[in-house]
Amino acid sequence: MATKKFMYLNRRSSFGTVYAIESLEVVLIAAAFEQDVSLAFMDDGVYQIVEGQETDGIGMKNFSKTFHALGDYDINKLYVSKESLEERGLSESDLMPLVYEDEDDDWEEKPSVKVVTNDELKAIMSEQDVCLSF
Amino acid sequence: MATKKFMYLNRRSSFGTVYAIESLEVVLIAAAFEQDVSLAFMDDGVYQIVEGQETDGIGMKNFSKTFHALGDYDINKLYVSKESLEERGLSESDLMPLVYEDEDDDWEEKPSVKVVTNDELKAIMSEQDVCLSF
């Protein structure tokens, strides 16, 4: 099959709606199709990968740890809007330290998360063949 | 049964979601219970009672004409946020001319819609016993 660029656009936080977890479920399946996969986190979507989410108090499943598995599936392009973080009083250090092992660089562990400006995100989005919105 | 003040708070337009039509369905049922009923239209909810809605092009039911029936059910307190109208480039003359016949005034036909400021709305809301949000 042809290789296409797929972008998963995540704009909502983790637990108020189902979109975050069901987006992650698609991404994990998508890994098996060997396409070029990028994830974008904008607006309240940046809360999906914030460190320290604890769901005991709301009786819902804490799926946030699953983001750590993405690296093992070769999904390592997670773009986070700088402007969205800043508006929310967040910085990169508030995010989960998501990493992958780079097979082209002696399996060195590298960060999967990249904070980008909206202008950079614009350029990345322009290259996509398919955009799935959640 | 005791008489209570019920407010129906409508903040969404007519067709993008079901809330507008299903709110109106509650209001029509509520009429039979002889409570004190008020409707508030704020934010995009003001579009619910805009004149000239035509749904042939979207294949959905045009329930907007049902608002004309409210007067017959003695539901005649429809408060519309002045600020919400103005932001949207609308004025009272863009709204449906909803009326009721005042039994205390020789069945004279009177307007049901009253445009109020947010401050006036605040005072009206403060008096309510039950608020149903749509």
Add this chain to the structure above:
Amino acid sequence: MLHTVNKSSFERNSLQSCLNTIDDTSVILFIEDGVINAANNANSSMIADLAASGRVFALQGDVEARGISPKLADNIKLVDYAGFVDLVVEHGTAVSWV
């Protein structure tokens, strides 16, 4: 690209987010409650330039359903569902700002 926006900018931030990341060749189509953004109102300046360059469309059925036809902002182009399909064909990747 074709960006579809289906919510009013009075209610949600999706139009703003779309405008923050839309490139110079993409167009916007307002559908569903997104057509509220096609009316002449306090938020019209958000899209005035894009509309002036012919890059803003609105779904006619949704415009009519919301009584917005007499209030349409300048330079908005109306399309029917077939026109929506044509926009998707012409403009490549579709991005939905749901």
Add this chain to the structure above:
Amino acid sequence: MLHTVNKSSFERNSLQSCLNTIDDTSVILFIEDGVINAANNANSSMIADLAASGRVFALQGDVEARGISPKLADNIKLVDYAGFVDLVVEHGTAVSWV
């Protein structure tokens, strides 16, 4: 009255609409994604005065779920579900800004 707000002011206008019509004795409780409004962020000024007068609450479970605990804005009072029930009991009519 007790006003509950369950959406982020970055995404929706419900907090602003609540603030436009809240009277001088009512309190606000942030639940679900509404707790994003309880974090120290660019929109914090919207509720700073109300919070300073002790009238802003947030549901603790939702705050923790979104990793907001270390970022809480000043003067926000945390409650659990039993505290939510108490607020409804104490403050009369409940208004949900859904």
Add this chain to the structure above:
Amino acid sequence: MKFAIQVNEGPYQHQASDTAFQFAKAAIENGHEIFRVFFYHDGVNNASRFTLPPQDDRHVVNNWASLDIKNAEGEPELVVCVAAALRRGMLDESEASKNSIEGNNLHPAFRISGLGQLIEAGIQCDRLVVFGD
């Protein structure tokens, strides 16, 4: 105090039903009465006995059923709006047979009734709390 609860959204898609359940549970645990929970709009989808969430997730429908909210006659006071239910394919045996549909999906802890039950709950209760999107 006597509470009425209105739930406007279905399970899983929005947190509304979870929050409403936690609220109802806390109210009962603190000695209050839940007179009625009224499921409106997509809220009717909380009443499906077909619901099968993953093993490691909460079961929203069973959560509601576990509260065992009934009136003095022993009828469930988890009430699903009939008009909203039919529009969304939520049927009990009676509605199914009335409409010649084979099968039904209403969980027995719920019952289907009219919108009047929502208004009545608003009148009878000290407080009505709405949970939605």
Add this chain to the structure above:
Amino acid sequence: MKFAIQVNEGPYQHQASDTAFQFAKAAIENGHEIFRVFFYHDGVNNASRFTLPPQDDRHVVNNWASLDIKNAEGEPELVVCVAAALRRGMLDESEASKNSIEGNNLHPAFRISGLGQLIEAGIQCDRLVVFGD
């Protein structure tokens, strides 16, 4: 052109499913192919054969069925995500019996399958269009 469509919301609560249907219909009428419609999130609720809207309203489920979207093998290409469906109580005969549930509610114009079908549609089609809330 070959289109894929993703529907994220159920019938009636949001306009998304109506718009997606009108889009699909217009595409077919103008000579395009709808390769697959994938129903995800609450979108799975569009596939219920129990749906009974009022006589004077549109029937969203029958609208979809009327498009008669099938593949070369004659299977429906109105595809419902299995994980999202089970979580929300949308079952075909096979899922129902697998889980010892009496009854099922999937309309025969739809079929249940995995998320891979969405990705595959994205790969195979010239365009994928998402309709949601």
